[in-house]
Amino acid sequence: MKRLYLLLSGVFAVLILLPLLLDKYVIGIFVMIFYYAYLGQAWNVLTGYTGHISLGHALYVGIGAYISTYLAQQLNLTPWVGMILGGIVAVLVASCIGFLGFRFGLRGVYFVILTIAFAEIARLVVCHIKPLGGFAGIFLDFRPSFYNLQFRGNVPYYYISLGLMAGSVLFVRLLEVSRMGRLMIAVREDEEAAQALGVDSFKYSMLAMGISAFMTALGGTFFANYVYYISPNTVLSMGLSIELILRPIIGGLGTALGPVLGSFILTPLSEISRSYFAKGGLEGLHLILYGVLAVLVVLFMRRGILLYLRRALAPVLRLEP
Amino acid sequence: MNALVVESLSKNFGGLTAVQGLSFELHEREILSLIGPNGAGKTTVFNCLTGFLPLDSGDVRLGDRSLKRLRPHEICRLGMVRTFQIVRPFLNISVLDNVLVGAMLRERSLARARAKALEVVEFVGLGRFSNALAAVLPLPLRKRLELAKAIATRPRVLLLDEVMAGLNPTEVDELIQLIRAVNQEGISVLLIEHVMRGVIALSQRVIAINYGQKIAEGRPEEIVKNPAVIEAYLGREFLESQG
Numbered sequence: 001m002k003r004l005y006l007l008l009s010g011v012f013a014v015l016i017l018l019p020l021l022l023d024k025y026v027i028g029i030f031v032m033i034f035y036y037a038y039l040g041q042a043w044n045v046l047t048g049y050t051g052h053i054s055l056g057h058a059l060y061v062g063i064g065a066y067i068s069t070y071l072a073q074q075l076n077l078t079p080w081v082g083m084i085l086g087g088i089v090a091v092l093v094a095s096c097i098g099f100l101g102f103r104f105g106l107r108g109v110y111f112v113i114l115t116i117a118f119a120e121i122a123r124l125v126v127c128h129i130k131p132l133g134g135f136a137g138i139f140l141d142f143r144p145s146f147y148n149l150q151f152r153g154n155v156p157y158y159y160i161s162l163g164l165m166a167g168s169v170l171f172v173r174l175l176e177v178s179r180m181g182r183l184m185i186a187v188r189e190d191e192e193a194a195q196a197l198g199v200d201s202f203k204y205s206m207l208a209m210g211i212s213a214f215m216t217a218l219g220g221t222f223f224a225n226y227v228y229y230i231s232p233n234t235v236l237s238m239g240l241s242i243e244l245i246l247r248p249i250i251g252g253l254g255t256a257l258g259p260v261l262g263s264f265i266l267t268p269l270s271e272i273s274r275s276y277f278a279k280g281g282l283e284g285l286h287l288i289l290y291g292v293l294a295v296l297v298v299l300f301m302r303r304g305i306l307l308y309l310r311r312a313l314a315p316v317l318r319l320e321p
Numbered sequence: 322m323n324a325l326v327v328e329s330l331s332k333n334f335g336g337l338t339a340v341q342g343l344s345f346e347l348h349e350r351e352i353l354s355l356i357g358p359n360g361a362g363k364t365t366v367f368n369c370l371t372g373f374l375p376l377d378s379g380d381v382r383l384g385d386r387s388l389k390r391l392r393p394h395e396i397c398r399l400g401m402v403r404t405f406q407i408v409r410p411f412l413n414i415s416v417l418d419n420v421l422v423g424a425m426l427r428e429r430s431l432a433r434a435r436a437k438a439l440e441v442v443e444f445v446g447l448g449r450f451s452n453a454l455a456a457v458l459p460l461p462l463r464k465r466l467e468l469a470k471a472i473a474t475r476p477r478v479l480l481l482d483e484v485m486a487g488l489n490p491t492e493v494d495e496l497i498q499l500i501r502a503v504n505q506e507g508i509s510v511l512l513i514e515h516v517m518r519g520v521i522a523l524s525q526r527v528i529a530i531n532y533g534q535k536i537a538e539g540r541p542e543e544i545v546k547n548p549a550v551i552e553a554y555l556g557r558e559f560l561e562s563q564g
Contacts, residue, residue: 178431179425179429179431179434182418182421182422182425183422183425185411185414185418186411186422189411189412189413189414190409190410190411192373192393192405192409193405193409193410193411193470194411194422195373195392195393195394195397196371196373196393196394196397196402196403196404196405196471197394197397197402197422197423197426197470197471197473197474198394198397198398198402198423198426198474199394199422199426200394201394254413
């Protein structure tokens with residue numbers, strides 16, 4: 001285990017120094033890697049650790065993006081505070097969904113449908129709210145300053161997103177060995193068996209839902225202030241909900257590093273192939289690559305690439321089984 | 322003194338009566354067996370006692386506390402824990418971590434819970450496997466794990482649902498020793514069992530049910546000779562052919 005921590009510290013140190021060497025375009029790719037790793041991690045807290053599958057996490061991205069942006073425009077409130085408020089609203093919404101799902105025993109596909117329904121309703125409602133820009137969305141005023149969470153160049157975004165990702169990995173690692181994390185895992189493995197051992201599965205499911213929604217909403221605020229444009233069909237879309245679950249699934253669900261590994265594989269693949277193939281008139285080919293990769297992982301590395309690698313590298317890194 | 326009192330418990334599934342007016346009590350420190358042919362309603366009784374199914378009527382009391390309308394984890398907290406007939410290990414975590422889930426119920430500190438879990442793992446004879454994933458255990462060891470998880474919650478009443486089914490005679494004998502040891506710690510045991518070797522070796526009293534109703538109650542050696550019990554298992558014709 002020690003060697004693994006050493007290795008990770010080394011990687012982290014390299015990532016801190018990396019912007020000195022890279023050009024703007026590549027730094028931008030890294031921002032996306034970190035951002036999607038972070039969102040994947042947030043989703044992983046719910047689905048990887050308690051087993052409840054949400055296919056509507058774009059809802060929380062949207063809540064974070066819209067609330068901080070709206071408050072910044074109307075009241076000149078700093079997005080640093082706006083993101084916390086967005087996070088709180090996301091927790092409230094997630095609690096409603098969680099309450100309906102967990103209290104009334106909606107499991108499996110029925111819970112999935114519930115999460116999709118809420119996200120899609122939110123998208124359609126926002127499409128018709130004029131002060132939020134409706135279909136057209138909101139262009140953020142570009143006023144670079146720390147207070148506005150807006151910066152010239154990609155480097156500050158690089159460090160913020162790196163911080164989000166690293167913080168989320170650390171958090172999930174601490175969670176999974178904690179009392180709460182272990183009880184969440186018991187719920188994931190077998191909810192009734194956990195209840196029989198005195199685990200309040202409702203409570204731990206709700207906690208996971210809240211933490212996950214809060215983290216996701218912070219990501220939404222970051223994204224809005226990185227691209228300066230939000231609309232229902234980007235930050236509240238079904239496509240985003242799917243995009244953000246692919247990385248933990250391919251990297252390794254229910255592991256602290258899975259979403260990161262998944263993002264380091266998928267995000268560059270998507271960014272590079274998108275620009276490369278688009279030149280050759282083959283737009284959308286990256287989606288096929290996604291599909292092929294997902295099929296290969298499901299077929300040959302059932303529990304994600306990370307656990308596959310972990311088994312292969314266990315002797316080198318001296319890991320416990 | 323009674324550890325558990327069941328009073329005219331009834332449970333219907335639509336038009337089907339699974340349990341009908343069943344009453345019994347489990348004494349403090351006793352081992353009581355609940356037997357009956359397949360479909361007699363034994364597991365339904367367990368599900369009603371532990372809050373996994375709501376009762377239609379009747380009452381269940383643990384000590385002097387009514388368990389009606391309590392949820393499964395609350396009942397476990399009050400000191401009654403069950404195992405499942407089809408064992409339900411947490412497959413993707415280690416044997417020790419499985420037992421730790423139970424141990425954390427009474428220990429807020431993780432370190433102390435782990436020490437307790439390790440103790441229980443050793444006690445049921447799974448010490449060698451404590452770091453193995455539960456998924457690699459074969460059935461006889463999974464049955465022990467099921468028992469270990471339950472004991473780790475430090476219950477006053479332990480409900481065992483066919484822990485001996487599918488084991489060979491040697492394994493059954495080992496499990497009998499284990500359950501006896503658990504009982505000697507002061508835990509009252511209610512056993513659902515088909516393996517008569519286990520029932521006779523362990524229980525002070527036996528209750529036989531059929532179609533959700535009690536048909537006989539008594540000491541194990543009386544119960545196996547009871548005509549109503551033999552009829553329930555083997556049919557009236559068999560009984561008549563025996564004269």
